[in-house]
Amino acid sequence: MPQAKSGDTVRVHYTGTLDDGTEFDSSRDRDPLEFVVGAGAVIAGFDNAVDGMEPGQSKSVHIPCAEAYGEYVQEAVAMIPREHFPDHIVPELGMALQIPQEGGTPVVVTVTAVTDEAITLDGNHPLAGKDLTFEISLVEIV
Incomplete structure (x- = not known):
């Protein structure tokens, strides 16, 4: 066979x-x-x-x-101040976003925390x- x-x-x-x-x-x-x-x-x-x-x-x-x-890479997690987050996007836990990188290739991140002050984005695969x-x-x- x-x-x-x-x-x-x-x-x-x-x-x-x-x-x-x-x-x-x-x-x-x-x-x-x-x-x-x-x-x-x-x-x-x-x-x-x-x-x-x-x-x-x-x-x-x-x-x-x-x-x-x-491996899970802690450096792939970032807290973005609310004022630096686009106004037209309403972040929700678990939401996947594409963020453009230098060179044009986007990276997919997941919203893991949302507060009045900041949004936490995780670039690690789930x-x-x-x-x-x-x-x-x-x-x-x-």
């Missing part, structure tokens, strides 16, 4: 959980995730786990944060600093 390898397009079903068992994502109620193995479209640990799998095979893989969304576990089933190699 063929095994998935770098450059193959694969379709997988997965369920992702945190160490405490909280489910953060699953493809079970939708179409399988399709991606090219080794192309960097998914986190490194997930990509590595699918490499070598056969269609119909399932596995559980624990992915440390370094192979997922990285899963940064967390180890992840995935139940992965290889549906097919396309």
